[in-house]
Amino acid sequence: MKARIKITLKSGVLDPQGKAIEHALGGLGFDGIEGVRQGKYIELELAETNPEAAKAQVKEMCKQLLANTVIENYSFELEEA
């Protein structure tokens, strides 16, 4: 099964890269952007076929390595292969 994981900065954590993107978009003439937050997207292919077991597994992966929960939130979707 496939896991699609999104990792985003928690609100309140400054995102200088998001700010730089916002500036650059403004420079290209895209007005009216009220905020940009940059994050990460990770896809995993899992051998696990049981959705509950896969969910538990991916959650552990996010907590232990994929996200730093001091500054980041994570969310994910599972998709049957």
Added chain:
Amino acid sequence: MKASVIVFPASNCDRDVAVALEQVTGVRPNMVWHGDSDMPKSDLIVLPGGFSFGDYLRCGAMAAHSPIMRDVVARAKAGTPVLGICNGFQVLTEAGLLPGVLMRNASLKFICRDVSLRVERTDTIFANSYGNGVVVTFPIAHHDGNYFADGDTLDRLEGEGQIAFRYCNQDGAPADEANPNGSQRNIAGIYSNCGQILGLMPHPERLADDELGGSDGRLMFESLVGALH
């Protein structure tokens, strides 16, 4: 004093810190490969600067899970002093041995230059050779040195005296314009709550010899020798 320097793939200050330690202690440190599962008996463990694992995912995230880190964490919790410099500081936060996280510099630029630091405490094993409130010069060389922690954690660090160094101007004031990377409260380095673990972004080992432009960093290694014998 026998130190162990952990070598990760793409560590690049491991040799510099080993030279600085040997100059002060007269003893060559153990160089311990990250894939090893344990290390010789050590009075001090050093996590050196560099770009371990290419800074993939997050700086220090992969290295924090290297096999040797189990032993590092166990020994740190048992009281062995640990010094994490630059990437080593990032590894310490990712391993949960120090609070907070090092984010991308506010300027988004890699910064490589000398900075002024205020020594916040001189009653620690790492800083007992410095004068109180003294301003020292250390080099920085990083892209991700922007120290972040939530407000409660920062208050606790201040309250418990866990701030080791702050970026400051030449008068010792932690002014905004003296903050090179956007770190919260100008924090350049912090101690664990027992004071046995120090993580800092600036590089003491790069100014530890007058022939290389200064020796403010050497005092950190002399402090350790004095405290640990």
